[in-house]
Amino acid sequence: MRRTIYQHDANAKHEGAPRLAWVRGLLAVGACVAVASIGSSCNLDPVHRASVNGLGPEEADLYPVESEYHRPGEPCALCHSTKGPADSVFVLGGTVFWGPDDYNARVDNAYVRILDANKTKRCFVTNCNGNFYVRKEDFSKITFPLLVSVERTVKPGQDESTLVIRRMSSHIGREASCATCHIQGLRDFASPGQIRMFNSEQEFKDKNIPLIDCPPPEDFVQVQKCPEDVN
């Protein structure tokens, strides 16, 4: 599983390329073995198939499998593409985390705002597992490159004043999965790390923001639309 192999130690010094080459090599070997033994994806593109298999199987103890809550932090559109294995095709998808390192602290009801090259603005809301996704039919004219920001308000749906907002300064050139660049558990020369609202886990803890179970308890309010889209 990718995130266990990529387990990131926040205090460890950056060791640079040799270690990564090793890890990546191992990953590739792992992926090949997975292909050979499971052969789960029937796509004929070996690179695609290896990447999909490299993500490993669903983990039923962590999330309801094959649901909108599944595989947080993973590159959604790798599978949710015309190449499969998922049937639904996403033009964008990703996961928002509270801090830079903790995989288990994810942001519910975050507003992910997109400004595309045609200056079309759209906003999407994350679910209790921090996931958001955009189906092809929901943004069919999406035109890259895109600018993106993520906001979390104080009490989404009720108090919409900003708790924290972060804007990506660079743009997305062509990639549909946030996690292809924002590799979970890996901050290095080719990845800025998981999408985060705070720069340190401590900063997040100090705010005493409650974490939501997922699937959520009954009293949880899942916001469906960003404030600007509510009439």
Add this chain to the structure above:
Amino acid sequence: MFALTSRSALLLGIAVLGGMGALVTGSTSCASPPDNKRYTEILQPDYATYRTYVDPYLQRRCGTLDCHGQPGRAYRIYGFAGFRLYNVDAGLVSGQQPTTEDEVLANYQAAVALEPEEMSRLMATQGAEPNKLLLLRKPLKLERHKGGPAMSEDDAGYRCVVAWLRIRTVRPTADGLDFETIPEQEREQLPVLARQRCEEAQSFP
């Protein structure tokens, strides 16, 4: 002993190779020995202008991690918000430390080394027919480009790059038989309008 045998086998191999080498050189002695001091100089575009005006645009427009900020690209771009140049001491992380001088230089070299002969031709003719350069043919989509059209002839970014390529960096030598590099302090500056275009292009999209 194994170690010994394998070593002597190696020695034997070298001896055989040496013998063959001697044979080959002996029989082809009419070929002149290669001159390792000889090289073809690339006529290069202006670095100072590239660094200040062009690189910020190319980084932003082309250098994201999903495009040219990737080790798989022949034209590879490094920088703050993308791929970082490997450096043991600096430990550069995507999105953390500002772009370094080494990275800008690597970007410049990548742009020049993409088609060194074509770049030399362009410099020798003071930027005439810039669209022959792969660096522009691809984003203009005059040629297949995985990233689709990324520039058009009427956008600020394209004009910024072309204005940079027009800066004269070489002149004919006194005898007219060769080119010499114009010292940096004697070079013309990027015109004001072109500078504005470069700045405008950086705010993309």
